[in-house]
Amino acid sequence: MMSSWKQKLKEFSSSARTKPTGSPDESSLKSVSSTSIDQSAQRAVSPIEGVDSPNKDIQSPQPHKDLSDNNRRETITPLLESLSVSGNAQGDADIAAAATTHNEADIASERTAKATNQSKAGNFNPGLLTVKIYQGSEFIIPFSTTRDSGLISKLQGTVDDSHLHRSLYKALSNVPLEADNTIPASDSNLISSLLPASIKAPPSDVKTSMIYFTLEFENTNVTLEADSGSIRNPVFNKVSQFDVTKPGGELKFQVFLRLPSILCELGDKSQTQDVLVSSSCIRVDLSDISNPVRIYNHIMVNFLNDYEGFPNSENGNLTITVDFKPYQNKHLCIEDFDLLKVIGKGSFGKVMQVRKKDSGKIYALKAIRKSHIVSRSEVVHTLAERTVLARVENPFVVPLKFSFQSPEKLYLVLSFINGGELFYHLQKEGRFDLQRSRLYTAELLSALECLHSLDVIYRDLKPENILLDYKGHIALCDFGLCKLNMKNSDKTKTFCGTPEYLAPELLLGNGYTKSVDWWTLGVLLYEMLTGLPPYYDTDVSVMYQKILKDPLRFPSDLDPDAKDILIHLLARDPKIRLGTDGSTEIKAHSFFKSIDWKRLNAKGYQPPFKPRVTDGFDTSNFDKEFTSEQPVDSVINEFLSESVQKQFGGWTYVGTENLGGSIQR
Structure with a gap:
């Protein structure tokens, strides 16, 4: 019900x-x-009206089981003139005039911002950043752990080295326990050395990493898990690539422990078993680079402790190499992406999960029909959206990576955020703590x-x-x-x-x-x-x-x-x-x-709630009505005159460089 x-x-x-x-x-x-x-509005000016009187209790809603998309609240859009899509001269003139009236100041502002960005960028060329992660060392569990013989027996069967089996069992069995039967943090060095970095949790044959890290660049995130080694000295041997659209940025690392809850003694039982323990950040300067170059060669990145109560200022390090290769062809088109799944639809068009073919990165691609936004007088709002996305740099805003166009459509390429809408989670839980x-x-x-x-x-x-x-x-x-x-x-x-x-x-x-x-x-x-x-x-x-x-x-x-x-x-x-x-x-x-x-x-706080997401491809938090649909960029035979097309002349975007109004496929 x-x-x-x-x-x-x-x-x-x-x-x-x-x-x-x-x-x-x-x-x-x-x-x-x-x-x-007007009189009631004057009365309503007080910010604390009703506070002095006894507050009425509000009944909290119960968690919601039916999560139909029909319950999403609609947005009221601004009232603008209704403009024609016809190709006649008067209709085109009306459209162009309206766009000029509403967007002249925006265009001037964008030109100024563009000039500033290009000045800062120098001879920057967008390209591909490749990060190779080899191995880590000196990572320590920063909290007390419990000793459970059943768990130890199971852990014995999850690693391939029989010597490690015996060492692990012997070490955990002989560690002196505290009064509450926990292994003290003072013995974390030993425990971290003997606990495997990756285990198999029966009955599954799939390995689960007990230590992993996230890597972020230009608001694009990846998760990299350890393949072997111990928690103290994990081995990764992973390669990750990022599309680079700005001349400078930071590679941000965060290391997490994913320990079985029965092994952890975290004090706060509400915490998840994924615990942020340390982080690091290195600067990457990519200006004035026109040829492939190695930025960092087998450097050791030191990590600062993020776990409150742990006495050490540092916790672990990683050995990495960073390379950069400028793109030869900057112009994007829909053929540069593999279409994976439909994740949203609207009257404007659709949103699809896509994979960029050269970097392998997963993005959300929003395809918008030009004729639709022209007929509904939404040109200004659509251009404003791209302008804002291109200018804003904040960790809590969905970032724009690219925008490009065809004669019939506009495309926005955004980071793929797959934890679901806050609306969905609020409906499901009723309210938050x-x-x-x-x-x-x-x-x-x-x-x-x-x-x-x-x-x-x-x-x-x-x-x-x-x-x-x-x-x-x-x-x-x-x-x-x-x-x-x-x-x-x-x-x-x-x-x-x-x-x-x-x-x-x-x-x-x-x-x-x-x-x-x-x-x-x-x-x-x-x-x-x-x-x-x-x-x-x-x-x-x-x-x-x-x-x-x-x-x-x-x-x-x-x-x-x-x-x-x-x-x-x-x-x-x-x-x-x-x-x-x-x-x-x-x-x-x-x-x-x-x-x-x-x-x-710096995203240094670990959120109290983590959505159920298996990997960067996971679309389980999107409506199955969309994800079950075949992802296709439909062909549209709609002609828009040159005067209408000119409105979209500044749409194409690759980071700091605006590539102008080309609408060639």
């Missing part, structure tokens, strides 16, 4: 679809423009802070637009509603967003600033902690009234710091809303007192 909360969302989605443009009609918001609502909600909010704050620094308003924050990567970190996506060139004091009046998340000033039509993003961040935090947005109602017009007038109510057991930050993020008066003077004041709030922001941006 569908839960009541899920049914409400379904009814709400249906009611929202009756007005596809999303603009409030006279009946739904007639009082917004009336004197009565405080620790998890705080980490997600902090990572989103970092992403929004980055966008604001580029004078971009996001405008559509909601669980449906947030993905989880395989480690459990968030990745913000879908930038079609972004507003560019918005300085701190600039205002815009475009009516867009998702009804439950609309800020009061947007509903009143008085213009809004970047501060609307802080309102939506507050709504999202509230929804994660309680299970529903603060002013939710199945009737959209009633919900708008609640956003403008109703007091903010909290569950009686809500954390005081969470309550306080919500009061200030959900201040109806944007002038006194937390974040109006910049993101720094939000980061300084006591709700985030446990967050080290430098560590956060």
Whole structure:
């Protein structure tokens, strides 16, 4: 049976679809423009209205079993003129004029940014970075472990070296135990030396690595597991390649232990058995390189300890080699990719999981029909999405790797994030605990802070637009509603967003600033902690009234710091809303007192929840309705005149270099 909360969302989605443009009609918001609502809006200015009165307890929704995509909330898109797709001169002129009107400032800004990037890039050529990982040494288990004779017996049968069998059993049997029957961390050197790096867990014959590391470059991640050796001295002998689109970057390493939970004594039973123990980072400068070159030759990379309570400042090292080879042909086309699976569909086209043939890297490819976005006046929004993706560099934003085009389609190539939508996980669990909600909010704050620094308003924050990567970190996506060139004091009046998340000033039509993003961040935090947005109602017009007038109510057991930050993020008066003077004041709030922001941006916190993902190809967190479909880039015979094609002249992108308007296959 569908839960009541899920049914409400379904009814709400249906009611929202009756007005596809999303603009409030006279009946739904007639009082917004009336004197009565003007008065109520004045009354609603207080950020703490309703707090002094007794708080009403909110019933938390139960976990949701039916995860139908029909319950996803629709976004209200801006109202623009309806433009013709016809090839006649007047129709083309109207389209071109509209694009110029809405996008002139954006184009000027992009040209400036492009010139700056090209200046920084020098003679940089995009290419292929190859990282060879040989072996590690001096890795130590940084916590106490338990001794279990049954487990030891099983471990004896998982390695190939009989001498190691005997040594392992003898060593673990003779180690002096602490009072709680655990092997102390002081003996970690010995235990780490004798525990195999890779085991077979019966009844499976597949090896599972007990130590592995993740490697990240330009926000593309890979996981590399040990083949042999011990936890202390693991042997990898792996090669990984990365598509390079920027002249400089950092190779980021994180080492994890994946020990059987019965062997671990972690104290906090809620922790997963995948434990982050150490990390490292090396700089890679690729500017002014035109021929294949070896950047690092058999260097030893030292790792810094990341496990709290471990006395050593370092924990382990890896021996690696790094090579770089510039591309000979920079122009991409759909034939450069293997199409693997369909992972999403919409009226615009489809999203497919693809593999780039030369590097073997897995990406998400979004194919967009040009005629469709022209006919629906979505050219500006589509170009804005590419512009934002090309400019933003943040660990919690889905990064753009490439964009290219054919005469009929536009293509965006993005990192493949396969942990599922936050919306899916929130539906499944009903609500999140405080620790998890705080980490997600902090990572989103970092992403929004980055966008604001580029004078971009996001405008559509909601669980449906947030993905989880395989480690459990968030990745913000879908930038079609972004507003560019918005300085701190600039205002815009475009009516867009998702009804439950609309800020009061947007509903009143008085213009809004970047501060609307802080309102939506507050709504999202509230929804994660309680299970529903603060002013939710199945009737959209009633919900708008609640956003403008109703007091903010909290569950009686809500954390005081969470309550306080919500009061200030959900201040109806944007002038006194937390974040109006910049993101720094939000980061300084006591709700985030446990967050080290430098560590956060380095993805140094291990998320409390890790999605079920087997590898980089895993699509189990996507709807089977899509993944069961045959992945095909359909052929479309649609003619668009030259004047229409010119609108897409700056679409093609390979990192810092814009390749202009070529639409040749």
